[in-house]
Amino acid sequence: MAANLRTVVGQNIASRARALLQGSSISDLQCLTTQRRSYLSHVASHETRLLAKYGGRNTVTLMTGDGVGPELLSHVQEIFRFAGAPIDFEVVEINASTNTPEDMENALLSVRRNGVALKGNIETKFDDPSFKSMNVALRTQLGLFASIVKCKSIPGLNMRHNDVDCILIRENTEGEYRQLEHENVSGVVESLKIITAKKSKKIARFAFDYAVQNNRKKVTAIHKANIMKLGDGLFLESCREVAKDYPNIEFNDLIIDNASMQMVSRPSQFDVLCMPNLYGNILSNIAAGLVGGSGVAAGSNLGDDYAVFESGTRNSGRTLKGKNIANPTGYLLAGCDMLEYLGHNQHAEMIRESVMTVLSDKQIRTPDMGGSATTLDVVKAIIDDVKPKTLAWKSISEHGAYLQ
Amino acid sequence: MKALPFVYHGARCFHLDQKNHQAAVAAPVSRPAGRHTATLVPGDGVGPELMGGVREVFKAAGAPVDFEEMFISEVSPNTSADLDTVVESFRRNKVGLKGILTTPTTFKGGVLQTLNMKIRRELDLFANVVCVRSLPGFQTRHNNLDFIIIREQTEGEYSALEHESVPGVIECLKIVTEENSMRIAKFAFDYAMRHNRKKVTAVHKANIMKLGDGLFMRCCEEVSKLYPKIEFETMIIDNCCMQLVSNPYQFDVMVMPNLYGNIVDNLAAGLVGGAGVVPGESYSSSVAVFEQGARHAFAEAVGKDIANPTATLLTSCNMLRHMHLEHHARVIEDTVLKVVKGGKIRTKDMGGHSSTSDFISEVIYCLP
Numbered sequence: 001m002a003a004n005l006r007t008v009v010g011q012n013i014a015s016r017a018r019a020l021l022q023g024s025s026i027s028d029l030q031c032l033t034t035q036r037r038s039y040l041s042h043v044a045s046h047e048t049r050l051l052a053k054y055g056g057r058n059t060v061t062l063m064t065g066d067g068v069g070p071e072l073l074s075h076v077q078e079i080f081r082f083a084g085a086p087i088d089f090e091v092v093e094i095n096a097s098t099n100t101p102e103d104m105e106n107a108l109l110s111v112r113r114n115g116v117a118l119k120g121n122i123e124t125k126f127d128d129p130s131f132k133s134m135n136v137a138l139r140t141q142l143g144l145f146a147s148i149v150k151c152k153s154i155p156g157l158n159m160r161h162n163d164v165d166c167i168l169i170r171e172n173t174e175g176e177y178r179q180l181e182h183e184n185v186s187g188v189v190e191s192l193k194i195i196t197a198k199k200s201k202k203i204a205r206f207a208f209d210y211a212v213q214n215n216r217k218k219v220t221a222i223h224k225a226n227i228m229k230l231g232d233g234l235f236l237e238s239c240r241e242v243a244k245d246y247p248n249i250e251f252n253d254l255i256i257d258n259a260s261m262q263m264v265s266r267p268s269q270f271d272v273l274c275m276p277n278l279y280g281n282i283l284s285n286i287a288a289g290l291v292g293g294s295g296v297a298a299g300s301n302l303g304d305d306y307a308v309f310e311s312g313t314r315n316s317g318r319t320l321k322g323k324n325i326a327n328p329t330g331y332l333l334a335g336c337d338m339l340e341y342l343g344h345n346q347h348a349e350m351i352r353e354s355v356m357t358v359l360s361d362k363q364i365r366t367p368d369m370g371g372s373a374t375t376l377d378v379v380k381a382i383i384d385d386v387k388p389k390t391l392a393w394k395s396i397s398e399h400g401a402y403l404q
Numbered sequence: 405m406k407a408l409p410f411v412y413h414g415a416r417c418f419h420l421d422q423k424n425h426q427a428a429v430a431a432p433v434s435r436p437a438g439r440h441t442a443t444l445v446p447g448d449g450v451g452p453e454l455m456g457g458v459r460e461v462f463k464a465a466g467a468p469v470d471f472e473e474m475f476i477s478e479v480s481p482n483t484s485a486d487l488d489t490v491v492e493s494f495r496r497n498k499v500g501l502k503g504i505l506t507t508p509t510t511f512k513g514g515v516l517q518t519l520n521m522k523i524r525r526e527l528d529l530f531a532n533v534v535c536v537r538s539l540p541g542f543q544t545r546h547n548n549l550d551f552i553i554i555r556e557q558t559e560g561e562y563s564a565l566e567h568e569s570v571p572g573v574i575e576c577l578k579i580v581t582e583e584n585s586m587r588i589a590k591f592a593f594d595y596a597m598r599h600n601r602k603k604v605t606a607v608h609k610a611n612i613m614k615l616g617d618g619l620f621m622r623c624c625e626e627v628s629k630l631y632p633k634i635e636f637e638t639m640i641i642d643n644c645c646m647q648l649v650s651n652p653y654q655f656d657v658m659v660m661p662n663l664y665g666n667i668v669d670n671l672a673a674g675l676v677g678g679a680g681v682v683p684g685e686s687y688s689s690s691v692a693v694f695e696q697g698a699r700h701a702f703a704e705a706v707g708k709d710i711a712n713p714t715a716t717l718l719t720s721c722n723m724l725r726h727m728h729l730e731h732h733a734r735v736i737e738d739t740v741l742k743v744v745k746g747g748k749i750r751t752k753d754m755g756g757h758s759s760t761s762d763f764i765s766e767v768i769y770c771l772p
Contacts, residue, residue, distance in 0.1 A: 052594045054531065055685075055692025055726060056498045059598060084728045088598060106632075113594065113630050 051115040051342070057086040058342050061110040061117035066095045067316030068326035069120020075328050075379045076118065076335045083386045085339055085347040090114060096123040099134060108141055117308045118338055120331075121316040132179065135314065140173050142308065144301035145199060146206045147172045147280065149312040150337075151287040151297055156360035157369060164290050166270040169210060170280025171203040172301055177277045195231040195276065200238035206302075207239075207274035208246045218271040219243070221253040222279050235276050260286060281314075288313045295327025295368050298334040300341070307341055309334040324374045327366040329355060332382070354385040440727050443493040444471040447503020448479055449701030450711035450760075455503060457713045457764040458720045464768040465739075467724060467732040472497060478519040479506050487519070491526045500693045501723055503716075504701040516564040524557055527693070529686040530584060531591045532557045532665065534697035535722075536672040536682060539714070541745030542754060544677055551655040553672055554595060555665025556588040556620075557686065562662045580616040580661065585623035591687070592624075592659035593631045603635040604628065607644045607660035607668065620661055645671060666699075673698035680712025680753050683719040685726075694723040709759040712751040714740060717767065739770045 052059040062077070064070040080087055094107045111117045124133040138144075147170040153162045180192040207219050221239040225232040236253055243251035254262065256279045262269060263286050275283060288297035297312025311330040320326040332355050339348035358364050358381045365371025366378060373381075446452040455473075462469055472493055474485045494500045507518040517525070524530075532555040538547050565577040589606070596604050606624035610617040621638055628636035639647070641664045647654065648671055660668060673682040682697030696715045705711050717740045724733035743749055749766040750756025758766075 051689075052590070053689045054591060054594070054687040056690045057692075057726070059594060081728075086728075090597060109630050109632065113590075113597070 052113060053342070057088055058116065058344075059088045059090055059114050060338065060342075061107070061114045062089040062091045063094050063107055063117055063119040063122075064091065065120020065316060066123040067121070067318040068320050069095075069316060071322070071324075071375070072326055072328050072331045073118065073120055075375065076331050079332065079351060079379065079382055079386065080335065080347075082383045082390075083347055083351050084390055085344060085351070087339070087342075087344075089118075094122060094134070095120075096125065096134075099131070104134060104137065108138070111138075111142055111306055111308065115306055116338060116342060117306075118331075118335060119308050119310040121310060121314050123316045123318065136177055136179065138308065139301055142303055142306045143173070144303040144306060144308055145171065145173050146203055146302045147284075147299060148210070148302065149284040149288065149297055149299045150333075151284075151291045151312070153291050154296065154356065154359055156363070157292055157365075159290065159292060161267050161290055163268040164287065166267065166287060167210065167214070167216065167272045168275065168280060168284045168287055169203065169207045169272060170275050170284065171199060171277050172280075173277075174199050175277030193228075193231055193278075195234050197234055197238055200235045200276075201242055204239040204242040204274055205245075207272055208242060208249055211249050211272045212246065216249070216272050218250040218252070219246075220259075220270060220273050221251070222256050222259045222273055222275040222283060223253060224256050224279070226255060232276065239274060256283070259283060263287060264290070285313050292329075293327075293368050294330065295366065296329045296333075298330050298332075298337055300334065300337050307338070309338040309341075324376060325367050326375050327368050328375055328378055328382075329359065329369075350389050351382075351386065354382050354389070357385050358382050439468040439470055440499070440729070441470045441472055441497050442723065442727070443490070443497045443500035443502075444473045445476055445490060445500065445502040445505075446473065447695075447701065448477050448506040449504060449703040450705050451503025451701065453706075453709070453760055454711060454713050454716040455501070457760060458501065458716055460764055461717060461736060461767055461771075462720070462732075465732055465736050465771050467729060467736070469724070469727070469729070471501070476519065477505060479508065487522055487526070491523065494523075494527055494691055494693065498691050499723060499727055500691070501720055502693050502695040504696060504699050506701045506703060516566060518564075521562055521564060524686070527691050528558065528688040529691065529693055530556060530558045531588055531687045532669075532684060533595065533687070534669045534672065534682060534684040536676055536697070538676050539681055539744045540741060541747055542677060542681075542750075544675065546652055546675055549652055549676055551652070551672070552595065552599070552601065552657045553665065553669055554588065554592045554657060554659045555669060556584060556659075556661050557665065558662075559584050560662030578613075578616055578663075580619050582619060582623060585620045585661075586627060588659060589624040589627040592657055593627055593634060596634050596657045597631065601634070601657045603637065603656040604631075605644075605655060605658045606636070606638045607641050607658055607664055608638060609641045609664070610638075611640060617661065624659060641668075644668065648672060648675070670698050678712075678753050679715065680751065681714045681718075683715055683722055685719070685722055692723075692726050694719045694726070709761055710752050711760050712753050713760055713763055714744060714754075735772060736767075739767050739772070743767050743770055 062073055064073060077089055090110055092107050092110050094103055122134045124135065125131045149168040151164055151166055151168065153159060153164045174194045174196060176193045178192060178194045181189060183189050211219050221236055223232040223236045225236045239253065260283065263283060267287070267290055273283065288294060291297060294311065294313040294315050299310055299312035299314065301308045311334060317326055332351065336348040336352045358378060362381060363371065364373045364378055364381045366373055366375060444455060446455040459471065474490050474493055475483060476487065476490050477484045505520050507520060534553045536549055536551050536553060538544065538549045559579045559581060561578045563577055563579045566574060568574050592604050606621055608617040608621045610621045645668065648668065652675055658668065673679055676682060679696065679698035679700040684695055684697030686693045686695065696719060702711055718737065721733045721737040743763065743766050749758045749763050751758055751760065751763060
């Protein structure tokens, strides 16, 4: 008994000492604890009353969007159901045709109620200047300051580069997207790009926190400070300042044009990228193209209170609508990210694994990935792969995460 | 009283977001192949008999649920399991079926909190839902009732804070916090959204307890702003009780603090046939515990085989539904309702002469 006790006490002390030794600088820890609460740690974010989670089941807003959004999201729902993911969807029909303020307000309220949304992309008519982008409005009104796009090569998919594994983190609310444009004199249009120290620091901190949490080694800031010395200069300066708090993470910066070239020639050098709005948009599309195009990449938009998950490249796929050839991978992976954000890690892992099995091993692929299968073929294959896994559900749940 | 056509539209209450699902998926309801585990606390009184019935029905219907049975009781502490073990089991399985635990009314010193309260507090089961629904084919004073009562069940009068300030004067503290009030209000509205309900009624006594119940009412009002599609109204508890017995059709979803909820739960259960027919459920953010709607252990009927298993069976169907076993839930629920509607096999409280085991075997016989 006494010996037992001693070993227990001893272990305690040893583990504490280890934790102390491992913990890097104190400032590092501090900023983690203050920042983490808001968006990173699952456990902490669940304690807020923002999520509609009761009895282990989450209600999640599903915004259908335009183009292939509705069909692909219905496939996501179906696969979730077969996987037994504890998610209830509140479907909100929102697309380019429902652009009245009430529809918008409705969608916003729904996200505010549920805290989390899965979203198809809403088309923005660029030929109509009075049409404000609803995607941008959603992001700004919900304070979704960070966009994350994960680009990782899918094994077995023969692309030009097979070693892409980077996280693109993009400031989502300011920069070129403030929609402040005016014509001073006729023929001269000023479009304002706004960079603030506050938001730049916030996104930089987010990127570094993300790197720490996901065992990443390097953060690269992307900018054009050689031309926009003040605006992008401020962004770069903010990143540099934040980098000092994270001595364990390597930091460097690259100019956007060079970064684009590097991305297509030697993408393996990138780890975590931290970017202002427009550069982020362009570079995430390039990176998504490297790993298989718009149907493959998943994206998430995180704010202090809310999270919206969508496809990585944010296009609606209008031309593919109704043809049963769109690639469901992107939305499915976005759905998995959402499950992980909500703490349902086992379900996320299971679905992701099945997606990868179908794409890499069974080689059932839609035309955009060089295959000849239809969307439904892929979905069916994934469901067939998911089904037997729920057989062992009991043993998984016994050994899996204890308290979600 | 309005003469309503006799149509069974109670499914609204039980079949969750069916509409949403059907919009996306035309295929029949999936039958997951895996087995699930749920905690089972049989409870006092007739609980063990009824739970035995549930097990039999589950077995006959092939519901893939394994029960982890734990006996816990306040009145027979010798055979009772440890509270921590039970709580741990609920946490691990995230789903459980629970009978009613009897609470002695006499105080012999020691802790004021009852076992029920301890379990709720430990698991943070803050919301209790009671589905009040008339059973088709079973005539009561009011027919075609269908409303939901949502009760905050962690604070309020149940704080177990009582003391004797000076001899002969006892203070019993009722605690209302903004956090818990917001939480239960949000729960009520979320529940209404998910089940396609139209109206939420907050029940309070803010005219007397201006601060305490006032806070509760204010929180409900604030939350209601996020749900423009759902009508919101407030009602004072005494008026609410009167309305319930005179015109209960006006209610849809009701949300209220702890003690009012307790009283109204039982009152409403009485409207549709008593403690034996009303299912209920309790939620925390990560655990769901399914128990009867009206809490009555019915200890005087132990061993007599006369208790009504309808409530327990309907509760267990709700549990199956919560576990994504929609198919099995529907099969069992339809069968139970069919047996009740048939009217041949009814227990004493429903005006029949059949026994508990007759009812159970009839349900098993009628299973498709």
